[in-house]
Amino acid sequence: MSKILVVDDEKHIRLLYAEELEEEGYDVALASDGTGIGECIEKESPDVVVLDIKMVNSNGLDILQEIRNTYYNLPVILCSAYGSYKVDIKSIAADAYVVKSSDLTELKKKISQVLEAKIPEPG
Amino acid sequence: MKAYEENPDGIKKADIVVGIPSYNEADLIAYPTQQAALGLKEYFGNMDSVIINCDNNSTDGTRDVFMNADTGAIPKMYISTPEGVKGKGNNFRNLFKKVVELEARAIVVVDADLKSITPRWIKNLGEPLFNDFGYVTPLYVRHKYDGTITNNIAYPFTRCLYGRRVRQPIGGDFGFSGRLAELYTRSKLWDEDVSLFGIDIWMTTVAMNEGIPICQTFMGRPKVHKPKDPASDLGPMFRQVVGTIFKLMDEYHEHWEKTRWSKPTAIFGFGLGEVEMPPPVTVTKEKLYEKFRKGFSTYWDIYKVIFSGESLQKIREIASLDMDRFEMPTAVWAKILFDFALCSKKQTVDIDKAIDALIPLYYGMTLSFVNKTEGMSIQQAEEFLEDMCQVFEETKPYLVDRWDQA
Numbered sequence: 300m301s302k303i304l305v306v307d308d309e310k311h312i313r314l315l316y317a318e319e320l321e322e323e324g325y326d327v328a329l330a331s332d333g334t335g336i337g338e339c340i341e342k343e344s345p346d347v348v349v350l351d352i353k354m355v356n357s358n359g360l361d362i363l364q365e366i367r368n369t370y371y372n373l374p375v376i377l378c379s380a381y382g383s384y385k386v387d388i389k390s391i392a393a394d395a396y397v398v399k400s401s402d403l404t405e406l407k408k409k410i411s412q413v414l415e416a417k418i419p420e421p422g
Numbered sequence: 423m424k425a426y427e428e429n430p431d432g433i434k435k436a437d438i439v440v441g442i443p444s445y446n447e448a449d450l451i452a453y454p455t456q457q458a459a460l461g462l463k464e465y466f467g468n469m470d471s472v473i474i475n476c477d478n479n480s481t482d483g484t485r486d487v488f489m490n491a492d493t494g495a496i497p498k499m500y501i502s503t504p505e506g507v508k509g510k511g512n513n514f515r516n517l518f519k520k521v522v523e524l525e526a527r528a529i530v531v532v533d534a535d536l537k538s539i540t541p542r543w544i545k546n547l548g549e550p551l552f553n554d555f556g557y558v559t560p561l562y563v564r565h566k567y568d569g570t571i572t573n574n575i576a577y578p579f580t581r582c583l584y585g586r587r588v589r590q591p592i593g594g595d596f597g598f599s600g601r602l603a604e605l606y607t608r609s610k611l612w613d614e615d616v617s618l619f620g621i622d623i624w625m626t627t628v629a630m631n632e633g634i635p636i637c638q639t640f641m642g643r644p645k646v647h648k649p650k651d652p653a654s655d656l657g658p659m660f661r662q663v664v665g666t667i668f669k670l671m672d673e674y675h676e677h678w679e680k681t682r683w684s685k686p687t688a689i690f691g692f693g694l695g696e697v698e699m700p701p702p703v704t705v706t707k708e709k710l711y712e713k714f715r716k717g718f719s720t721y722w723d724i725y726k727v728i729f730s731g732e733s734l735q736k737i738r739e740i741a742s743l744d745m746d747r748f749e750m751p752t753a754v755w756a757k758i759l760f761d762f763a764l765c766s767k768k769q770t771v772d773i774d775k776a777i778d779a780l781i782p783l784y785y786g787m788t789l790s791f792v793n794k795t796e797g798m799s800i801q802q803a804e805e806f807l808e809d810m811c812q813v814f815e816e817t818k819p820y821l822v823d824r825w826d827q828a
Contacts, residue, residue: 416683
């Protein structure tokens with residue numbers, strides 16, 4: 300079973316994601332901000348991180364850089380209520396970007412895509 | 423091909439080399455040369471370095487301007503193809519051989535017509551090569567109408583094929599390791615198109631497929647070089663870039679057929695602060711439309727051979743749109759490119775004729791891109807391009823399903 304780590308400072312969002320993603324058959328871990336993201340990833344060993352951008356105590360784009368410094372191949376999906384962050388050049392380091400919505404169809408599609416993504420080793 | 427060489431300082435070894443390929447760039451080459459020297463001095467001052475101008479025997483005095491450019495203590499070398507031998511790729515081949523001979527660990531290449539290069543570009547392209555990366559491509563802001571071959575073909579196509587998101591696969595400014603230079607010199611995949619403008623996409627594709635660690639590096643400043651109207655300045659570059667993409671597809675089909683979706687490429691040099699915006703690029707929509715319409719009639723018989731009935735019907739429908747409503751849906755464009763790639767494999771039409779027939783459709787796609795992004799900022803156009811890439815990836819099974827039957 301694939302594990303999704305949801306990092307979002309809004310409790311109701313975390314709970315919504317947990318409920319819907321668990322229904323899809325994913326194992327879900329939750330974090331309320333990006334502080335100590337390294338330890339959190341070590342502890343949870345997620346297959347995908349769903350990362351909010353605008354959080355009270357941290358900026359998702361900075362957290363993304365922190366993740367990339369150590370876990371280069373770990374898929375990260377940026378998730379924000381603000382589409383404007385999509386055009387921030389730093390978001391290029393994410394695997395995907397989803398504008399937050401109560402309908403999680405797009406997020407689920409992206410999770411499934413990043414889990415399927417495969418680049419074979421050269422022969 | 424015997425290269426002509428001038429090495430006034432008798433350089434026999436270098437840790438880092440900056441290469442500047444050129445053909446008739448006397449007006450502009452001094453600036454990137456001086457900036458490269460400042461970059462080498464400031465960021466790689468403890469290493470042996472040299473700047474090499476790899477030229478196509480320019481007749482406008484490029485050699486003299488380069489050799490006389492003030493580079494302080496940084497030595498210079500001039501290498502040229504023999505008289506009559508042109509091609510950017512041929513210049514690179516001379517560079518590959520020379521850097522292998524010099525046992526260089528890192529090579530940075532920058533365009534000779536660059537107006538926005540700073541010493542930091544040398545650091546940004548060179549430093550990752552001393553940090554386990556073997557190939558470095560630039561990340562800079564370009565005007566939405568600059569680099570239309572990149573935006574409409576090279577980036578979405580190579581990304582969907584090989585699964586690597588390299589935003590500027592033919593950016594012209596690169597970094598590569600000495601080991602990769604050696605691999606390039608030994609490669610059997612070299613051909614006529616590669617020796618010309620196919621070189622950039624060839625280098626990127628080979629690096630992607632040979633397991634070379636690749637990164638993209640933020641340059642901070644936009645790429646500002648000799649401006650080109652996408653409607654006017656297509657030239658042979660299109661044929662050579664596209665021809666090289668098609669030929670390499672055949673070589674690496676086992677790899678791309680197994681690749682699904684895409685992944686981001688490592689980023690080096692986050693946090694450069696404010697990103698400067700590039701100057702505008704003019705595009706003449708009327709010319710794009712006229713060239714599309716004219717070519718569409720000329721090559722109709724070739725389209726009938728290359729496309730399925732369904733695609734043919736769709737393209738005919740698109741051709742009936744007037745200029746301001748002109749739109750080429752991305753899925754249709756992706757299938758057009760895939761059908762041409764299949765044609766290149768099957769050789770149902772002579773490849774040169776096929777690429778000639780693709781050019782008007784490319785003009786159509788460029789017009790469609792302009793119409794769609796006209797009111798958008800550069801960043802919004804970038805987001806639009808991201809969506810285009812997603813459609814290419816979703817449409818890829820069309821190609822995979824047909825490739826082995828072709």
